[in-house]
Amino acid sequence: MNRVLGVLVLLLTIFGLNCAIDLNYATRWSNVKEVLSQQAFFAVLTLGAGLLIISGGIDLSMGSVVGLSGVAFGVLMRNGVSPILAVLIVLMMGIVIGSIHGLLVTRLKLQAFLVTLCGLFVYRGLARVLSPETRPGMQQTVEKQPGCASQLDFLSQLLTGRNLERDFGFPMMTIVALVLAIVIGLVLHGSVHGRYWYAIGRNEQAARYAGINTSRERVAVYMICSLLASLGGILTFLDDGSVTPESTGETWELYAITGAVLGGCTLRGGEGTVPGMLLGAAVLPLLKNLINRVGNLPDVREIIPAIDPVIPILIGLTLLAGTIADEFFRRRGRRT
Amino acid sequence: MSVNETTPLLEVRDVVKQFPGVRALDGVSAHLLAGEVLAVVGENGAGKSTLMKILAGVYSLDAGQMLLEGSPVRFSNVADALKAGISLIHQELNLAENLDVAANLFLGREHTFGRLGWLQRRSMAAEAVTLLKRVGLPAELVHVTVDYLSPGQKQLVEIARVLSLKVRVLIMDEPTSSLTQTETDRLYEVIDDLRRSGVAIVYISHRLAEVKRVADRVVVLRDGRVAGELAKEKVTHDNLVRLMVGRELKQLYPRTRVTSGEVRFALKQEVGVSFSITAGEIVGMAGLVGAGRTELAEAVFGIRPFVGEIRLDGQPLSITKPREAIDQGILLVPEDRRLHGLILEESVGFNLSLPNLEDLKTRGLVSRSRERTLASGAVNRLRVKTPNLRQTVGLLSGGNQQKVVFGKWLAREPRVLILDEPTRGVDVGAREEIYAMIDQLASTGVAIWIISSDLEEILGMSDRIVVLHEGKKAGELTRDQFSEEAVMRLATGAGVGQGH
Numbered sequence: 085m086n087r088v089l090g091v092l093v094l095l096l097t098i099f100g101l102n103c104a105i106d107l108n109y110a111t112r113w114s115n116v117k118e119v120l121s122q123q124a125f126f127a128v129l130t131l132g133a134g135l136l137i138i139s140g141g142i143d144l145s146m147g148s149v150v151g152l153s154g155v156a157f158g159v160l161m162r163n164g165v166s167p168i169l170a171v172l173i174v175l176m177m178g179i180v181i182g183s184i185h186g187l188l189v190t191r192l193k194l195q196a197f198l199v200t201l202c203g204l205f206v207y208r209g210l211a212r213v214l215s216p217e218t219r220p221g222m223q224q225t226v227e228k229q230p231g232c233a234s235q236l237d238f239l240s241q242l243l244t245g246r247n248l249e250r251d252f253g254f255p256m257m258t259i260v261a262l263v264l265a266i267v268i269g270l271v272l273h274g275s276v277h278g279r280y281w282y283a284i285g286r287n288e289q290a291a292r293y294a295g296i297n298t299s300r301e302r303v304a305v306y307m308i309c310s311l312l313a314s315l316g317g318i319l320t321f322l323d324d325g326s327v328t329p330e331s332t333g334e335t336w337e338l339y340a341i342t343g344a345v346l347g348g349c350t351l352r353g354g355e356g357t358v359p360g361m362l363l364g365a366a367v368l369p370l371l372k373n374l375i376n377r378v379g380n381l382p383d384v385r386e387i388i389p390a391i392d393p394v395i396p397i398l399i400g401l402t403l404l405a406g407t408i409a410d411e412f413f414r415r416r417g418r419r420t
Numbered sequence: 421m422s423v424n425e426t427t428p429l430l431e432v433r434d435v436v437k438q439f440p441g442v443r444a445l446d447g448v449s450a451h452l453l454a455g456e457v458l459a460v461v462g463e464n465g466a467g468k469s470t471l472m473k474i475l476a477g478v479y480s481l482d483a484g485q486m487l488l489e490g491s492p493v494r495f496s497n498v499a500d501a502l503k504a505g506i507s508l509i510h511q512e513l514n515l516a517e518n519l520d521v522a523a524n525l526f527l528g529r530e531h532t533f534g535r536l537g538w539l540q541r542r543s544m545a546a547e548a549v550t551l552l553k554r555v556g557l558p559a560e561l562v563h564v565t566v567d568y569l570s571p572g573q574k575q576l577v578e579i580a581r582v583l584s585l586k587v588r589v590l591i592m593d594e595p596t597s598s599l600t601q602t603e604t605d606r607l608y609e610v611i612d613d614l615r616r617s618g619v620a621i622v623y624i625s626h627r628l629a630e631v632k633r634v635a636d637r638v639v640v641l642r643d644g645r646v647a648g649e650l651a652k653e654k655v656t657h658d659n660l661v662r663l664m665v666g667r668e669l670k671q672l673y674p675r676t677r678v679t680s681g682e683v684r685f686a687l688k689q690e691v692g693v694s695f696s697i698t699a700g701e702i703v704g705m706a707g708l709v710g711a712g713r714t715e716l717a718e719a720v721f722g723i724r725p726f727v728g729e730i731r732l733d734g735q736p737l738s739i740t741k742p743r744e745a746i747d748q749g750i751l752l753v754p755e756d757r758r759l760h761g762l763i764l765e766e767s768v769g770f771n772l773s774l775p776n777l778e779d780l781k782t783r784g785l786v787s788r789s790r791e792r793t794l795a796s797g798a799v800n801r802l803r804v805k806t807p808n809l810r811q812t813v814g815l816l817s818g819g820n821q822q823k824v825v826f827g828k829w830l831a832r833e834p835r836v837l838i839l840d841e842p843t844r845g846v847d848v849g850a851r852e853e854i855y856a857m858i859d860q861l862a863s864t865g866v867a868i869w870i871i872s873s874d875l876e877e878i879l880g881m882s883d884r885i886v887v888l889h890e891g892k893k894a895g896e897l898t899r900d901q902f903s904e905e906a907v908m909r910l911a912t913g914a915g916v917g918q919g920h
């Protein structure tokens with residue numbers, strides 16, 4: 085609970101600083117819905133990464149799965165598959181990818197870090213093989229398959245709040261993320277399986293001696309994680325209007341892990357909560373916002389002409405500060 | 421060594437050590453002369469290990485004094501004690517399993533040259549051979565990775581490492597618990613050798629025969645105090661037990677004999693072990709460390725592959741995973757409580773409900789109230805001393821931790837209960853309660869299989885004893901044949917053909 089409070093304070097601080105620099109930050113709807121959308125998108129990936137970290141696993145391939153899924157979604161549709169069916173196929177692909185990871189880790193006892201690192205390369209390559217010439221996108225899809233326009237428009241409005249003309253209505257991704265968070269929260273905090281994941285993350289052997297089918301549970305978490313990454317690919321396609329096989333999703337797995345860790349998941353396993361993950365995921369877009377805003381101040385501009393390169397530095401330092409604070413409180417907690 | 425005959429080499433006066441909830445040492449005084457072997461005996465939880473750790477600088481003392489050759493000393497860490505020539509050989513071995521024997525012997529004190537500290541492998545290997553010879557290990561082992569050694573060989577390597585230091589006081593904590601008979605004999609020779617060269621040895625042991633063989637003097641600890649001291653001539657079984665337990669053995673072990681019922685559990689292997697347990701019977705399984713007792717129990721429980729036949733109430737069973745064993749009512753309290761029995765960082769409630777969650781579901785979710793009922797029921801029934809159900813299990817005392825491990829299973833209906841070292845690291849009070857509970861479970865018809873290295877416990881609790889030697893059954897003893905000697909003869913492989 086302390087951990088959730090900590091990230092909440094961090095989030096409010098960054099939010100407050102944003103508001104201090106830009107007085108209309110919180111009231112300009114166009115701005116608010118952009119930020120909410122980004123936060124929601126990261127929340128989808130962070131939930132997957134967080135579950136896996138809680139159960140003692142890790143997935144470095146999430147970003148590549150996002151890229152592959154976005155590309156596959158576009159390629160399926162431009163070849164005549166209906167958008168709804170394409171969604172189902174892509175999600176199914178995510179589940180298959182996750183189960184491959186899970187089986188390699190549990191049956192062959194390979195290290196998750198390595199298995200998913202291999203995945204990171206393989207799925208990126210597959211994405212480029214699927215669409216070597218062009219960037220799949222809404223425009224391209226509608227040109228090649230005019231018939232699917234209405235379904236695609238419906239899907240896009242439902243999941244992201246943007247229509248085919250890219251007009252942005254309500255940030256629907258927020259709803260998507262919240263629904264997912266509620267479902268995952270119920271499973272993690274209320275069901276037998278969630279309990280098993282915490283147990284496995286802490287001490288897989290003891291879980292096994294308690295009669296838990298640890299392999300099955302772990303495979304399930306890998307499946308959920310990749311499934312969420314695939315959903316992330318579809319959301320990216322719809323939200324951005326197109327995807328780039330070479331780069332869409334690159335390093336996003338790291339943002340997902342960052343969000344989860346900020347939100348209270350420790351890489352030791354067995355710790356973390358859904359509310360924490362949501363807050364952790366919400367920090368990064370706000371932080372980027374803040375840095376950009378500071379960079380645009382005339383005084384700062386004179387000193388630092390380009391603020392963009394500073395962003396990753398500050399994200400890294402924020403995570404480091406969070407980790408140090410966490411360790412500090414952990415030790416103090418142990419002493420008392 | 422020119423130590424004054426009358427001044428003890430090492431002495432402790434009125435030492436007190438307090439742990440959360442337990443006064444481990446409560447005013448202990450003892451002394452140690454150069455060139456003598458002092459045996460320290462006592463039950464689990466009597467304070468032996470704590471005293472040893474204070475001597476070796478692992479713990480600091482809360483009150484009292486420690487004197488080295490008559491002058492007060494204070495060790496704030498192990499390095500201080502080592503500098504003073506006091507060395508402890510742990511019960512749990514502290515070897516780097518991934519390195520070879522020579523590397524382990526010189527770990528932290530490598531022979532080097534140059535500023536960068538280049539290793540002088542040849543000179544270390546040469547000295548290592550000499551050290552190995554002293555403890556009776558073959559020279560070929562020098563470059564063998566420790567991982568490949570038997571438990572007994574590892575123990576001897578640990579002793580060899582200490583020999584390379586300039587020791588004046590050597591503390592050995594149950595050094596023979598993993599040794600074969602030949603290795604034990606070799607160890608006795610090493611001890612005699614050290615004694616002759618003026619080294620003082622503190623020897624902790626459970627086994628009376630052993631104490632009689634090596635000790636010049638025996639100090640008995642009970643509940644953190646010195647219960648008495650015996651000179652070599654006075655060491656008899658009765659004297660020791662009277663001091664250790666402070667009462668008749670029968671009182672600690674409440675085993676009430678029950679007329680046994682039908683065969684509940686039967687195990688049959690082509691090569692290896694075959695035995696059966698009737699409903700309401702307690703079968704003890706003895707053997708040296710490495711005899712395969714734990715492995716057999718884990719195989720029956722579905723943790724590792726099992727070769728052979730298991731029958732439960734006459735029905736053949738095939739168990740490939742723990743869930744199947746649990747569903748049949750075959751339950752295991754594992755040997756390593758901290759690694760396999762509990763999730764230490766989680767709460768008492770979390771641990772108690774973990775194997776029973778499937779039964780606590782209402783509409784797909786875990787019912788918190790039913791979970792609480794189950795957990796508080798177990799806590800009350802077993803009298804677990806915990807402030808509440810949210811208490812982290814790792815913070816409880818060993819005895820209360822073990823009660824939680826039992827509690828995980830008591831919510832189910834056990835038919836066969838396998839207890840692997842059920843009282844290891846458990847204080848005397850909790851031991852009594854655990855024994856009473858085992859006895860009570862047996863009286864309700866549960867078949868109980870106790871694996872233990874504590875001979876007193878095996879002899880005190882069992883209706884029948886099966887002894888293993890190197891993965892095979894060496895013999896079976898009925899109650900009228902029970903004695904420490906009979907068990908040890910079978911366990912060391914000396915008496916195949918004994919018993920049935």
